[in-house]
Amino acid sequence: MTDYVQFEERATANGKAIGIARLNSEKSLNALSLAMIDQLAPKLTAWEQNPHIALVVLEGAGDKAFCAGGDVVALYHAMKESGDGGEAVAPFFLKEYRLDYQIHCLNKPVLVWGHGIIMGGGLGLMSGASHRVVTETARIAMPEITIGLYPDVGGSFFLSRMPGKAGLFLGLTGANINAADALYVGLADHFIAADDKERLFDALCHVNWGDTLRLNHEKLSHALKTLEQPARVKLPRGQIKGHQDRIDALCDGDDLAVIAERIAALKTDDSWLVKAQSTFSHGSPLSAAVLFEQLKRGKTMGLGEVFRMEAGLSYRCGEFGEFQEGVRALLVDKDKKPQWRYRHVSEVDPTVVNHFFESPWGLQHPLDDI
Template sequence: MSDIVQFEELDTANGKCIGVARLNSEKSLNALSEAMIDLLGPQLKAWEEDHRVVMVVLEGAGEKAFCAGGDVVALYNAMKDGDNGGQAVEQFFLKEYRLDYQIHCLKKPVLIWGHGIIMGGGLGLMSGASHRVVTETARIAMPEITIGLYPDVGGTYFLSRMPGKCGLFLGLTGANINAADALYVGLADHFIPSEDKGRLFDALCHVNWGETLSLNHEKLSQALKALEQPARVKLPRGQVKGHQEAIDHLCEGEDLAAIVDRICGLETEDSWLARARDALKHGSPLSASIVFEQLKRGGQLSLADAFRLEAGLSWRCGEFGEFQEGVRALLIEKDRNPNWRFKSVADVDGAVLARFFESPWDLHPLANI
């Protein structure tokens, strides 16, 4: 079982070591499973308490993906076989959010090697790291609207803090972004070409690591900057910054129906905007309504409160059935014809939407994070 996450410790020149955790499920593009979460949490805690370990690296096996998201097929099967969809998905989401929060709070430096596909649950792992590296192959998105979910794993917090209306646009459309975009919107800290990974790990093993956490954080930053500065010429051209004015115009105002109409009515030959438009057109109107409301709240929430809000939202998504239908259409039967409960955001029942933001628990299971 431990093979689904590979753990190793790299010896450094001055007798310390670097903990490396590798998601190891190339066939599923390293989709984050409950079994992976059960292994990662305790190992990260052990490394945090081990005085020999100076930093942690999280990476994905293979060339295609760091992590393409949570294992939603397993969640679909749980919802299909259970009497209550909310209870069926509860354990996975609670564990996932605890792990994401743990990474955010880890005192030692945490380096994410962000290559290939980084979506959904993969972005949840990445967003909490102290040092987030993206390569030229990085392809990042929160495409939950296509499966009747919403941008979770901390999306309430990090999407609401992006420049202008970027977070809302990315949440509504699930638009793909690259390494340059990730740096611009605050999802990444450094760009290093994939060909320099070996040089980076070699450099890290020769850093003069010490006992002071703040200095170790700075030493990792310096090692990354040394490789990053000459590599900037290889940074791919981004989309978000150049489209910032258009994004802000499309998403302005407090009327979600008007925002959706502007995006869906967009006539453009710009392929990036066109793909974003089409994803919103075919996505769940209920999910769009959830995204709009969660991001209105997100800017005022602490990180812990954001995860607590998302735990309840995810429970309700399992309960209501839209999530199950979205996964069925996209990944199970693959007919790409989901029968969404509401046909437009204007049709979304306000009472139904309000229920999503009501906690299903009297005592919240994440009250102690």
């Protein structure tokens, strides 16, 4: 069987072991596939139930990426071949969100080594970990607006809880952020230099792990902090904190059309803001409208509610066709000329947005058990 995920159990000094799961598709920047999910989910369950395993580590193969997102090209082909785009994408998204939720709830410490590109589905894996480490190479984004999707994988939860309007801005613009930003907005817990990875793993193998969950969490935190302090000199300069007032001013209010006009009218020579402005101007207006409503609702939802809502939204994205067109233009034909259904957020039909938030499964949701 192909090792879409490589698994290792590394022995520690006191007889416990560390379960290491490595996303193993370096060529695709470790894009999360259905095959990966099908291998990772049962192994996490087995490790959770195994008293010999003290903690779990998730990492990506190679130096370029932890995980660059979901395998949306595979979803494009599934939608194209199917007469029902919603039914075509549902199996992947339902399994992906169930995996994300599993990581959030795992009864063991979970460390994610967040290096290189961490986007979309990769952020879904990372956000649920108990100990989220980023390095100076981390490049993080939720760029779904560029493919006619929306920031899923729990984005309704973590974007809506960021400082000020940072979550809305990142969702609308797909702006790239770095390790400092991730710490500031709550997407990461620790910063460790990329070169210290093996030192960290060696240190973890010499921790006196026990059987008490709380103490194991504390021991992992202590090991990370020991390496974190010397690494701070390599922490890059963040973008969001310095731009927070401007972001809040741009995204203030309850009228998305007004926010869109503010972003479009922005006059600046700041390269980060210019790129964010350009991405928003070329993104799907329908995705922006869905995101705007999604974050309003997600702010008061629990995790299970969030993943059930997002499962329905993803189904509707496949059903409506905007997602298929966005992937075609950006990643398949690569003409970068998507034919969006609406030209501007002011033209998006509110009844269509409302339809996106109506569950396709009625009262029997497939994620009712989470």
